Amino acid sequence: MIDLAGAALAGALVGTLVGVLPGIGPAAAMALLLPLSFGLEPSAAITLLASIYFGSQYGSSTTAILLRIPGEASGVVTAEEGHRMALAGRAGPALAIAALASLVAGLASAGLVWLATPILAGWALTLSSADVAAIVLLACVAVVTVGADSARRTAASLMLGFGIGFVGSDFGGGPPRFTFGLSDLRDGLGLVPLVVGLFGLAELLAAPGSRDRAAAPPSPGSLMPSRAELSCAILSTIRGTAVGSAIGLLPGGSTLLAALAARSVERRFASDRLRYGQGAVSGVAGPEAANNAAAQAGLIPLIGLGLPANPAMAVLMGGFMLHGVPAGALLFTRQPDLFTAIIVGMVLANLMLVVLNLPLIGIWVRILRTPSIWLVPIVVTVSVLGVYAQNRALADVWLLVGFTALGLVLKAAVLPTPPVIFGALLGPLLEDNLRRALLQARGEIVAMADGPVAPVCMAMALVLLLMRIGRRAT
């Protein structure tokens, strides 16, 4: 329990810092801390990594509200109304509402993870290779069609990720592919250099001084919201939690998408919807509840099916692998206590985040105002050392250089980087299961769909594609 609490505290602190500082996102920070989690018990390691992700959502809201500079993408939505509240002298209540909405959503989502994941894991046992291939294909289609980026650009990045995923041993003990005889590449290109290079260093180097133009933040003042603000925030939090939990389950359903969806819902249903543009409380409570709920609901497909819903969950999956924690039904049969420990860790992390965030606001703002000329070299060095420390393998450092360069090239080409990670993770899963299904069906494509799962997934993928085409036409 002490290990869990310590891991939740450390993760909450690092996560808040990551949320406050633009540049290094939660996925890269989690990847960096992966090697440092070796000495921990698996439950504490998973709690540490998950707490970083949850903490980044909380931390982002602080600077989004006070300075209109979100450290994490989902904070962009909160920045709109939250910063207007701050300019109107209501910074304290905006911060309190953001923290409480996140707490409520976090605890509700932890409950949802606890209830839904074992059911999903049990169902996963009944799936055939064709079903898994269809689910992964649906996930790929969702990544391409659901996001805000151009579908063709997203598909291009996803394909590049597939290419990265082809490196290493072929399924079923086949020949190693694209390894050029290098034994370091036999197990594939490492997840840590990939995530740290693409998400961490490339982001940081692309615009190293972008946050130095921050204005002086308004004083938070009293944190106590008025009764009217509180009553409005309660309903917005409930709606935001529902919207965020649903979107968090979808592959490609990012926290940003959840926050955007929650704001659309609030603009239609909230009692203060006419105040949008002047600092609406619902524009803070709804998106904040939604992004935190989405972050945590992403654990359901990850633990239940072994499918990451977003890049941060992909890194968490890497944490599962490193610590020998199986995803899916095996977790519940082999290590049932571990699942309970993860849920306890989630609850602890959410409680600690509220305790840490509100009293320490001044410190977070001071850290944000540290000139990037100090922070960037330190973060670069820690990234290089973190990647090297994982296996003390020079190949990892060279991969880091390569992936950072790739990230910078993709930025110059306006190609999104998150789909590359999805492609690298989902590609091998899709190839293995599809090849297995084709072998088992002996070429009879119809025989592959012996249950309802594969046809339903294919139909859903088709609907998503048609919706995207329809959206483009309008």
Add this chain to the structure above:
Amino acid sequence: MHVIGPIVLLTGGVFLLAGAAVWPLGSVTRPGPGLFPFLGGMGLMALAALLPRPTPRADGIARLPSMLVLGATAAFALGVDRLGVLPSACLVAVASALALGGGWRLAIAVGLVVASGVTLVFVVALRVPFAVLPVGFPP
């Protein structure tokens, strides 16, 4: 700027197709190890042709600082076995600070912060079995 995307995709496509040519494609009933790289390569080639011109302007990337930092990271990989982790890490920190426009004083200050941080976090707290100092120095 709009040609970078297609060039990246074409390069990736050619790389996958060249790799796929080494292994058998197989058939629908017995797909070989070359089939999926072949399909991926074809997909990348097709997307290179279909990629829309970027309407959003690409973020202005600080090219020279980025290349210098990447160079410092490469130098870390080349030198860490001989120099040890502490001097190599300081080299990355100082080079990054200079690349980003900091003067020598600031770069040395950053180097000192990194040196003490690396010693405290990686050596004292985490006890990662690094070769901390150059070859020949006592551990």
